[in-house]
Amino acid sequence: MAHEHEVSTRAEVRDPATYDLVIRRAHLFDGHRAHAGLYDIAVSGADIAAVSAEPLRGRTEVDAAEGWVMPGLIDTHIHFYDVHGVSDPESMRTFEEDDLPGRLGLFLRHGITTIKSVGDPTGGILETRAKIAEGTLQGPRLLATGCGITGRDGHPAATVFGGNPWARARFTAEIDSAQQMRDLVHDLADRNVDAIKLLSEGACAHPGSPKYVWHNAAFPDAVELARLPLDVLRAGIETGHERDLRVTVHTTQQVAAREAIEAGADGLEHGVTVEPIADDALVELMREHDITYTPTLWAHDATHPDIRGNVKKVADAGVRIALGSDTFSGRGVFGANTLDEAELMVAAGMTPLQSLVAGTSGAARQCARPDLGTVAPGKRADLIVLTADPTQDIGNLRELSATILNGEVVVDERGPRPRRTFP
Missing domain, CATH: 2.30.40.10 (Urease, subunit C, domain 1)
Structure with a gap:
């Protein structure tokens, strides 16, 4: 190297x-x-x-x-606000006053100096970013995409927030058309987000997609999801690039990963988790397009038996890896989860050095921050x-x-x- x-x-x-x-x-x-x-x-x-x-x-x-x-370590995939506890203005205010400062401190006490939020309420997370930057809050450097962008009735709107309509309208943005996608990405860029996150497997109503049932032990219900229409996915990626923002895409299946790469995505959040990567051409496509692959083992290792083998396969092939834990409230300890992620990458077959690169210079590259890492x-x-x-x-x-x-x-x-x- x-x-x-x-x-x-x-x-x-x-x-x-x-x-x-x-x-x-x-x-x-x-x-x-x-x-x-x-x-x-x-x-x-x-x-x-x-x-x-x-x-x-x-x-x-x-x-x-x-x-x-x-x-300092960089965690490129976290959900900072309490997805369980925030359900109205009062609970949002309570979280920001009582819980938020302590969570920020936990990252620093575990050696994480930069975090990237990839699906928090846009106004709240950008205000938190501003307070850290001006010094009224102490915490790691905070980068943020604002809300995650999904299709109508997609993930996480219909999954994580299916029973929480107030948070659903703030943590996620549900769109129905390419024009809505373009308008939303422009709006987020005008608010100076640091990147854009799209959720490919996030539009239940889209016909013709392979079936994928979302399930997570932290939430009670399974939800069948399908992929975003290709024109909508491409509109989000192209508009993000027009505004000089990197765009990463949440995927779990090989077919969705390929579609995101061919649409121009800069990185895959989760990558391929629900099945083994049997398509060697897909791995080569990741290399050719200089994709950054963020495994999020901490959140998915226990429920997806193929995920470790997939991580080793892409790492061995020379695909760029970035550390991202998919930390969310209700499980583990903020900061400690990031260290778990580094250890899980080694358990999956990466070397300690590869894991360290993923958590420093590799993560900095994924965040388009050459001054870090x-x-x-x-x-x-x-x-x-x-x-x-x-x-x-x-x-x-x-x-x-x-x-x-x-x-x-x-x-x-x-x-x-x-x-x-x-x-």
Whole structure:
């Protein structure tokens, strides 16, 4: 794999002055690969200023004690608002006042410095993003698509929110035509969303699609879904690209994945979960179109026996993988779920290094944020310090010593953290 940046020696560090922050004597995973030896990482303001094999000076110094420094983790697929508990203006306000700040803090305490919301109420999630950006809320960098776009009576409108009409109208947008799709994507772009998410298997009324029954142990009812009409899917992707936004598509079947790729999608959310990937040409199509594949094992591993084999198959073929947990309320712990996802990717057959790339530079690429996910001069200083080597044991992501966001130490912890193991 080619890399844009290499670490520096002392002679290559132009400014010998004291930096705002220096992490001292650390092993380094830079978002692409591990480097031999120990390094100092210097930060000026919110950005990485130098990575040096020789000592640097900082006004604030963090002694890594020969532990590991790597980019903060990026979870590219989360549902942040409480899909169970938000059902009217009062419960929405209660969630935002009582629960939201704590959830944000959980991500930081687990070393996740960027999250991407892919289906939350547009107004609420964009207001939360603004508060984090202005500093009135502390939390990871928040990227957001706003509501997920689906067909009439599609997923998650008729599934997750089938009994919650107030939330259904805010967490999702149901459309009936290509023109409605174009108008909605333009509206979201005007509101400065960071990306667009479409749900392919999301229009129950569309004739001629293979049957697919949606079911999730967290919800009581199964719902039969069909794919979005191709002209509607293509209209959403093309309009997103007109507005310079990446567009990812929720799929679960091979036929839906192929259709999304051929329509121009930038990535697949979930990919293929409900059946084994038997179509080698589909995997090659992912490579040819430079698709990013987001497995979301945390949410689907227990119920879909083919999902691990599919992840290994696409990873072995060189398809780009991004870490995304599909975290939602009511199960697990925000932040810890992301670490579970990294471990599940290894359990599926990826190497620890592949999993780390998926959670850093690979995830940054999926989010169209080249300033994130890499430890190199000029990149954003979103970093984590670990006491043990994650490139050999992915469980060592739980051995967090410090989280640094925008050049500021926001979490400083010592001691081991609990591990989970996956068969």
